[in-house]
Amino acid sequence: MDNKAENPAILQKQAKPPGKITRMFLTLYDVCQFVTRFFKEGFLPPYEGKELMRQCYDIGYRSLALISLTGFITGIVFTKQSRPSLAEFGATSWLPSLVGIALLRTLAPLLTSLIAAGKVGSSIGAELGSMRVTEQIDAMEVSATNPFKFLVTTRVLASTITIPILTFYTAMVGMLGALLNVSLFEDTSARAFFQASLEQITFLDITASTVKAIIFGFTIGIVGCYQGYNSSKGTEGVGKAANSAVVIGMFLIFIEEVVSVQFFGLFRT
Amino acid sequence: MDQEKVIEIKGLYKSFGTYDVLKGVDLDLHKRENLVVLGKSGTGKSVLIKIIVGLLTPDQGAVKVLGQMVDKISYKELLALRLKVGFSFQNSALYDSMTVRQNLEFPLVRNQRNLTKGEVNQAVERVLDAVGLLQTINQMPSELSGGQRKRVGIARTLILQPEVMLYDEPTAGLDPITCLEINNLINEVQERFHTSSIVITHDLTCAKAVGNRVAMLLDGKFERQGTFDEVFNTDDERVKPFYEYNFIQ
Numbered sequence: 001m002d003n004k005a006e007n008p009a010i011l012q013k014q015a016k017p018p019g020k021i022t023r024m025f026l027t028l029y030d031v032c033q034f035v036t037r038f039f040k041e042g043f044l045p046p047y048e049g050k051e052l053m054r055q056c057y058d059i060g061y062r063s064l065a066l067i068s069l070t071g072f073i074t075g076i077v078f079t080k081q082s083r084p085s086l087a088e089f090g091a092t093s094w095l096p097s098l099v100g101i102a103l104l105r106t107l108a109p110l111l112t113s114l115i116a117a118g119k120v121g122s123s124i125g126a127e128l129g130s131m132r133v134t135e136q137i138d139a140m141e142v143s144a145t146n147p148f149k150f151l152v153t154t155r156v157l158a159s160t161i162t163i164p165i166l167t168f169y170t171a172m173v174g175m176l177g178a179l180l181n182v183s184l185f186e187d188t189s190a191r192a193f194f195q196a197s198l199e200q201i202t203f204l205d206i207t208a209s210t211v212k213a214i215i216f217g218f219t220i221g222i223v224g225c226y227q228g229y230n231s232s233k234g235t236e237g238v239g240k241a242a243n244s245a246v247v248i249g250m251f252l253i254f255i256e257e258v259v260s261v262q263f264f265g266l267f268r269t
Numbered sequence: 270m271d272q273e274k275v276i277e278i279k280g281l282y283k284s285f286g287t288y289d290v291l292k293g294v295d296l297d298l299h300k301r302e303n304l305v306v307l308g309k310s311g312t313g314k315s316v317l318i319k320i321i322v323g324l325l326t327p328d329q330g331a332v333k334v335l336g337q338m339v340d341k342i343s344y345k346e347l348l349a350l351r352l353k354v355g356f357s358f359q360n361s362a363l364y365d366s367m368t369v370r371q372n373l374e375f376p377l378v379r380n381q382r383n384l385t386k387g388e389v390n391q392a393v394e395r396v397l398d399a400v401g402l403l404q405t406i407n408q409m410p411s412e413l414s415g416g417q418r419k420r421v422g423i424a425r426t427l428i429l430q431p432e433v434m435l436y437d438e439p440t441a442g443l444d445p446i447t448c449l450e451i452n453n454l455i456n457e458v459q460e461r462f463h464t465s466s467i468v469i470t471h472d473l474t475c476a477k478a479v480g481n482r483v484a485m486l487l488d489g490k491f492e493r494q495g496t497f498d499e500v501f502n503t504d505d506e507r508v509k510p511f512y513e514y515n516f517i518q
Contacts, residue, residue, distance in 0.1 A: 046382070131364075139362035142322050143376035143429065144351040151378075 002071040021136040034226050041146070042153040049158040051150060055158030059120050060166060067115055071170035074107060075099065075177025092186075092197070098199030100176040103229060104209050108171035110257055113216035116163055125245030126157050128228025128237035137229070156221035162202070163217030164210050169246035171209075215260070216253050273300040274333075275433055275465045276321060281330030283316055284332045290316050292489030294330070295336070298433070299466055303455070304477040305468045307500075308486030308510070314469040317486075318435040321467070322356055335432065353381060355426030356463070359438040361418040363410035369421055373397065377428050397459065398423040401455060412447045416447035423454065427462060434458060434466040440475045452478040472510070485511075 018026065079099050086092050127153060131137050142148035158259035179193050224245040276298035283291040290313035296302040298304050308314050320332055323339050332339045338352055338505045362487050363372050373393045377384065384392075400420040408419060419439060426434065439455060440448040458464060469477055476483055476497060483500045485493040487507050493500045501508060 046379075124390075134360060135358050135362040136322055136364055138319075139356070139358060139364070140375075141324060141340075142351050142354070142356040143346045143380075143425070145376060145379045231318070 010101065014173050021208075030230075031226060033224060034229075037148060038153055038222065039158055040234065041149050042157060045209040046149075046151055048154050051154045052157055055154050058123075059116070059155075063116060063119055063166060065097050065171055067077050067112060068168055068173050070111055070115055071108070071173035072177040074111060075103065075174035075179075076181045078102060078107065078174070079178040079181040080102065084174040094235035096178070096183060096193050096196035097200035100175065100201055103171045103174045103178075103200055103266065106257070106261075109167045109209055109212045110212070110253070111165060112167045112170045113220065113253050114250060115167070116159065116217070117223075117253060118221050118246055120159060121220045121249040122170060122242040124139075124159075124224030125228040125231075126227060126242040127237055128152075128155075129231035132229065132231050133234050133237060137148050141265075151223065152225045155225055156218060159221035159224075160214055163220065164213035167209060167213040195223040204264065204267055208260065212257070212260050215256055219252050236242065273326070274298065275300050275335055276467070277331070278317075278321075279331045280333065281317070283296070283313065283320065283325065284328055291327075291487060294486075294489070294491060296484060296491055298467055299460070301463060301480045303466045303468060303479050305470060305480030305483045306486060307471060307472065307473070307476055307483060310509075312352040312486045313489060314486055315437050318356070318437060318467060318469055321435060322351060322354055324379065328471050350427050353432045355423075355429065355431035355434045357419070357423050357426055357434065357436045358430070359441055360387075361410075361422035362420060363413075363418060363425070365410050367410075368406075369397070369408055369413075372421065373425050373428050376425065380429060390426055396427045397421075399427065399457070400405075400424045407479045416443050419451055420444070420454065422459065427458065430462065432464060434464045435465060435467045436470075438469055438471075440470060440472045445474075446474065447456065448475060449478075450496060451475075455479045462466055471511075 079095060082095060083092060084100055086095055086098070089094065128137070131151070137147045138149070140150065175197060178197075179190055181194055183190055227241040227245045227248070231237040233240075274297050276296070278296040281291050281294040281296075282289075284313070294313075294317065295301075296306075306314050306317065316325060320327050321339065322336055334350060336344065338346070339350070342350065354506055363369075364375065366374065370393055373396065374389055377389055377392055393406070394403060397406055400423055402417055402420050402424065403488065405413060405417060405421070405480075413421065423436075424441075424472055435445075436454075436455060439451050443451065450510055453464065455468060456479055458467060470476055480497060482495065483493075483497050484491045485500055485508060487493070493503070493505070493508065501511075503509070
């Protein structure tokens, strides 16, 4: 069989390798395909309910300690730093509502997501990357199991479900930190503090916070999975996948935060 | 062994970047035959069997497995075809977050959802017993030796009762005694489960022990095919060092 001149493999290798911009667009196209595949396969049977629950437990429960500590300290520090400025205008009574709004609108979603991007994103990237280079994903493929459904959709769904729950938990723990700080300076009851904090919070604040947390959770899951699922080059690739999952995840979260602040700002005026 | 073909490959080409791996491969696998594919490292032996199960796509050529063109069928049809083709990986590729039992249950419960817990347990124990590792059922893959991992990997493919088995370097990295055990296991699998197999290796002891037929991959093509003696009874300078290294050294 001497049809080398017509062999597409040979024709392909004669073509120039793609440039930087072309590669960027090819990656973007690849990411779009990955996201589309998630939406196509994520909601169709068979469902991996047990694996989804396991992932929710891994992402949610195992992040609780770190998130509790960070949320609590943030509540204390934010209250302590805000007090002098408010005191200058004789407005320390606004402190609980300021803390409540700041925590719910921005601090809780952002803090939770950044911590999750570091902890959960890197873990997903490394785990899937390691499965890819040790051929475990190929082993699932050849045993007639759809690895995308089992590994990717469950992780992305789990982070999308869990991050909003963790966000409200962070806000609550942050408020407890703030209450502790307030209690050191003023004779305020917990009931009065929470009443003052919550009365300024609107339905829009809760909706915006939830929507943001869902988007952040989805981003963390999809970035971690994409990097891990497509990793290559052995152990070096696993490290790179974990690292990229964190860096790209955090970068996108900041971009999404800016966009969502602008978007929900339109409804506040 | 009969003359019915379970795998037919014609004019297969595969390149990676500027590196041509397969340059017009033709190969048939007959029913209940153990075909050994020999060749140096990097000659495309593993690429060939990955194309057979649709893990890689060929640049050109036709691959027919159990009457279906692998690169022409839908993903759903490919998954159904893969139920009939077992693939034993070079490094076993056991799921390291699962026990041996869970590794074996995994393909079964996902492909036969109507099975009861008792039937699943029975199937797991049956194949583990077939590879002689029933005692490891609750162990993690990290607690197993290299040979045990290979056996569990083979058991995981057998649980779906495949018609065709593809072994990728089944004896690589194992001591000579374990190699003999794996060779015997490959023959036992063929007899007990009536499978047809392609065994990828560069271990001639394995090739001699398990192969009904041997095909030698040289420069991206199968230059020599036949019985073990037919393939190695040659003055071809590309083949002789292979034999001398394995049997004379």
